Amino acid sequence: MTVVETILVFAVVPLAVVLVLALMTLGPGARNRRPRYKPGQPWNHDPIWYEPHPEATGHGGGHGEDDAQALGSSVYPERYGDEAAATHAVSGGTHAGSSATRAISGGSTGGATVASRPRAAGPLGGARGTW
Amino acid sequence: MTSALEVESHDTATNRTAAARTDEGVDQIFSFRELARLDEALTMSSRETGLRFTLYVGDLGTPTRSRAEELHAHSGGNTAEAVLIAVSPGQRVAEVVTGSAAARRLPDRACALAVLSMTTAFAGGDLVGGIINGLRQLADQAGRPTTRH
Numbered sequence: 692m693t694v695v696e697t698i699l700v701f702a703v704v705p706l707a708v709v710l711v712l713a714l715m716t717l718g719p720g721a722r723n724r725r726p727r728y729k730p731g732q733p734w735n736h737d738p739i740w741y742e743p744h745p746e747a748t749g750h751g752g753g754h755g756e757d758d759a760q761a762l763g764s765s766v767y768p769e770r771y772g773d774e775a776a777a778t779h780a781v782s783g784g785t786h787a788g789s790s791a792t793r794a795i796s797g798g799s800t801g802g803a804t805v806a807s808r809p810r811a812a813g814p815l816g817g818a819r820g821t822w
Numbered sequence: 823m824t825s826a827l828e829v830e831s832h833d834t835a836t837n838r839t840a841a842a843r844t845d846e847g848v849d850q851i852f853s854f855r856e857l858a859r860l861d862e863a864l865t866m867s868s869r870e871t872g873l874r875f876t877l878y879v880g881d882l883g884t885p886t887r888s889r890a891e892e893l894h895a896h897s898g899g900n901t902a903e904a905v906l907i908a909v910s911p912g913q914r915v916a917e918v919v920t921g922s923a924a925a926r927r928l929p930d931r932a933c934a935l936a937v938l939s940m941t942t943a944f945a946g947g948d949l950v951g952g953i954i955n956g957l958r959q960l961a962d963q964a965g966r967p968t969t970r971h
Binding site for chain 2: 727728729730731733734735736737738739740741742743744746809810811812813814815816817818819820821822
């Protein structure tokens with residue numbers, strides 16, 4: 692075994708193996724790096740409010756509501772006069788199936804985008820925890 | 823994985839269209855996969871229990887409890903049946919607020935247990951996992967509504 696062969700087997704091959712393993716472990720983390728939360732670090736993101744999807748998804752009204760008479764394949768009735776302008780608003784009237792995420796505009800007006808007026812819910816319960 | 827979603831705006835967008843979902847900047851906290859897990863957990867626990875679970879992640883100010891209760895009053899829908907999970911990672915505080923009807927099915931002790939498991943996960947840096955585990959505990963405790971079958 693020559694000196695070159697010795698170096699190849701005992702230095703280059705282990706180095707190559709180590710490099711491959713390092714790429715496989717560090718590679719995915721470097722691709723989509725997102726600042727991970729660590730306890731104690733400041734939180735500089737805007738407040739955000741997640742809410743569940745509404746129970747009814749898909750069509751806003753559906754059959755049988757709003758005096759809907761089936762006109763051909765249309766779910767919604769034909770409208771006349773002023774109502775004709777509002778026809779396109781029917782499907783967008785209930786935001787069923789829209790995004791379940793809502794950002795909150797400001798700290799003092801918190802929740803203003805979720806509901807216009809507050810509704811007190813009687814005696815509140817719950818719990819509090821710190822970490 | 824996420825690269826397919828973060829594409830440029832399509833031709834269907836006009837100047838009257840709202841900003842695209844990817845332009846809102848709300849996805850900087852959690853990845854799409856984490857958002858999908860949160861979405862599913864919130865939706866399924868709300869549907870199974872009939873309560874309305876909402877999740878607030880952000881600063882709660884001082885005192886945190888009154889701010890969380892104020893947020894609960896704004897949570898929309900029937901607030902008596904609403905459950906707000908408020909997490910303030912900057913202050914290291916988690917609050918669970920239940921409405922009067924929800925409090926009958928979710929006693930404070932059950933909420934405290936869920937908050938304890940959440941804060942344990944938060945202390946390890948796992949925000950999404952803690953929230954989802956807490957939601958699951960709360961939903962399991964609340965059970966199914968008695969009026970519906």
